[in-house]
Amino acid sequence: MSEDSATGRSLSNLPFVQELKAGKIILNPYVQIGYQHIGANMSIPISSDTATPVGQLQVGTVDVSLKNFDFWSGTVGINVVAAPFTWFSSYTGFAPHIFQLSGQLPISLGPLSAPPEFEMTATNFQFWTVQSGAGYEFKKGYSILGGFMWSQMIVEFEDPRTASGPIQNQTIRGDALVKIGVPFIGVQAMQQGYYRAALMYSPVAWSQGALDFRSSQQTLVDLNYSMYQPGQFWAVSLEYYFPFPPPVMISMWFNGSLINIRGTSDLEFTSAGPAAFRTKDVLITNTQYLLGGGVTFGLAF
Numbered sequence: 001m002s003e004d005s006a007t008g009r010s011l012s013n014l015p016f017v018q019e020l021k022a023g024k025i026i027l028n029p030y031v032q033i034g035y036q037h038i039g040a041n042m043s044i045p046i047s048s049d050t051a052t053p054v055g056q057l058q059v060g061t062v063d064v065s066l067k068n069f070d071f072w073s074g075t076v077g078i079n080v081v082a083a084p085f086t087w088f089s090s091y092t093g094f095a096p097h098i099f100q101l102s103g104q105l106p107i108s109l110g111p112l113s114a115p116p117e118f119e120m121t122a123t124n125f126q127f128w129t130v131q132s133g134a135g136y137e138f139k140k141g142y143s144i145l146g147g148f149m150w151s152q153m154i155v156e157f158e159d160p161r162t163a164s165g166p167i168q169n170q171t172i173r174g175d176a177l178v179k180i181g182v183p184f185i186g187v188q189a190m191q192q193g194y195y196r197a198a199l200m201y202s203p204v205a206w207s208q209g210a211l212d213f214r215s216s217q218q219t220l221v222d223l224n225y226s227m228y229q230p231g232q233f234w235a236v237s238l239e240y241y242f243p244f245p246p247p248v249m250i251s252m253w254f255n256g257s258l259i260n261i262r263g264t265s266d267l268e269f270t271s272a273g274p275a276a277f278r279t280k281d282v283l284i285t286n287t288q289y290l291l292g293g294g295v296t297f298g299l300a301f
Contacts, residue, residue: 025082026300032075032253034294036094041065042211042286064211069099071127073292084137088147089130096125101157101174118167120157120174127153135188145186145198153178178209180259180288182233196239205233205259207286231261231286239296249298261286 042064077090102119133147157174160167186200235257242250262285 028079028300030298032296036073036292038069038290040288086135089132092129094127121159122155124156143188149182151180174213176211180207198237200235202233205231233259247299247301251296254293257290259288
């Protein structure tokens with residue numbers, strides 16, 4: 001349910017790199033500090049039921065989204081330039097904070113059922129992104145890019161409630177694990193010493209994960225959704241360079257990305273007593289977008 005956009009920072013045509021690179025390799029380590037907003041929604045249109053030792057378990061359409069999903073982020077990365085090629089790699093982490101999960105979870109099992117509309121508070125949040133790739137400058141100021149991005153989010157949910165207040169069963173807990181992989185290609189344009197702009201695309205973005213809700217009541221114990229389906233990925237990266245003398249590099253950056261995944265997924269749920277579980281292929285939609293910006297500090301030597 002969430003990801004950092006691929007940046008594809010290929011710096012082989014910065015002005016002072018052009019001057020220094022004759023017959024040698026240029027290293028460009030950097031750090032980025034920024035603020036990023038992520039929107040995420042997952043919809044699982046399910047209509048299923050199964051007999052359990054304590055009654056009939058029914059699950060309707062599940063639809064969840066994340067609120068206040070805004071984070072400070074930090075990135076460390078490096079570019080290695082050996083003209084006309086550039087290799088780039090970076091690691092991004094997000095500072096944890098409290099945010100809300102909201103949506104519909106219509107689960108019915110006897111007198112102790114989950115309310116259709118709910119909210120929960122996120123705790124123990126972890127989110128990181130790794131990307132790596134290469135660029136080739138086929139014409140002065142223009143490059144083609146290719147690489148891979150991987151992200152993982154782990155979060156737990158507690159304090160179940162509705163708009164009218166806490167629900168009766170306060171033992172309900174949830175957790176989510178979402179992994180996203182994106183092999184991407186792209187193009188980049190750069191005006192020496194002024195700006196860099198890149199556009200990335202992938203037709204085979206995929207996600208894998210689980211969304212679990214549990215209760216200590218002798219009713220529903222575990223409700224699990226695993227996602228394995230391809231999707232579309234688009235990302236744009238813009239950067240403006242300030243006129244600092246070499247080897248110092250300082251810039252402002254902006255990233256935006258969109259991922260839309262639709263396909264079949266395994267649904268599995270387990271109830272108390274003798275295990276009653278079922279796996280079913282269902283059509284799900286997992287949509288995410290990211291908008292962010294910040295400052296980059298780097299060196300080139």
